[in-house]
Amino acid sequence: MKILIVEDEKELASSITSYLSQEKYICECVNNFAFASEKIDLYNYDCLIVDIILPDGNGLDIIKNLKKTKADTGIIIISARNSLSDKITGLDIGADDYLTKPFHLSELNSRLKSIIRRRSFAGNNEINFEKIKILPDFNQVFVDNTELVLTKKEYDLIMYLIINKNRVVTKESIAEHLWGDNIDMVDSYDFLYNHIKNLRKKIIDAGGDNYIETVYKMGYRLSNNN
Template sequence: MKILVIEDELQLQNSITESLEKENFLIETAADYHTAMEKVFVYDYDCILLDIMLPNGSGLDILKELKKEGKNGNVIIISAKDSLDDKLEGLELGADDYLTKPFHLAELNARVKAILRRKNLNGKNTIEFANTVLDLNERQFYVDGKGVPLNRKEFDILNYFLFNKNRLVTKTAMAEHVWGDNTDQADNLDFMYSQIKNLRKKLQRSQADIEIVSVYGVGYKLVEK
């Protein structure tokens, strides 16, 4: 799961980043309006944490632009502004939640997880496909009820595939989602291919009824056998 933290207070930004990384989220950051605008329209995120008061602009203006583009889902506003008007405007513009500073990081983590469950999993903590189950809370993978050990990147790759099962996943989208936005500067994607190769072997050995098929020159699909 990839989260964008848009926050100009660097100490708070770092604290949020460290807290969410402990929950195995992939975190990208932006500290001003222009950087945030560039990132939200170039990359895709599972959740955006958005401060209203930013250098060079307002977080509410970012929400307005996201709403225009139909990309305003999974946004939590984090702001020191506690007026009812700001909260209502943010929610009307498409934000899913509003958290007033100062807040406990544990509460922020819980709200992020709740939004992701509600939006992506209909409130559940597991993804089921054929004879497999991925437990997001425990970060465990099961085939016919038996645990199959995965390393962190293998788990994140499978998680992304399962959220997009039966859909074409481009190589670039996979790399950005699992390794971060800076992968567009990499010379090649060899670091990704080896992880997918190992994941395929584990799916075969465990007799999973799902497989990762290659779409030549474009990417992959996770399908039922």
């Protein structure tokens, strides 16, 4: 999997690279419009992560050019501008997703995986982790071939954890992923705790292990260490 990151903030680009590299993705970073156009002309990428505001151009133009030549590349816009018109324009010209800065790396990873999944194995997906198997196209989760009966939020939660498996996923990022970032729910972490508790119980009851590890104060991690 090759990913091109177009981001003028070097530090942010390096964070993204370092997070995504652990997923065995090959990441390349460019920090301006000219380099980005050049790279796109020369090579093929599976996905493009692009900032709209670049020192020498507009990220939207990169997307337009890319769509003309290599229409099957997945595109995620990352922008500091949270304006609806930008979002609509970006999605209109062919971007797959739009993330507003500052975002959680785990959220970016989740959106990226979802795009790649949609593009590469249409209708034939399976995500596995230890005894857990998820069929995203059918919203089904199995543990040892026993189907789990999950609520929508529990499903979103296990999906999010599996995509970011073996990583610490923060409570804040999960809460935003589940309830959206418009919600100023101070006590949503308590609700999150309850969801985790229920999910653990359902997985264990179906024959799985306690894969969801609590990371002190920070959040949770899906792992097979225990």
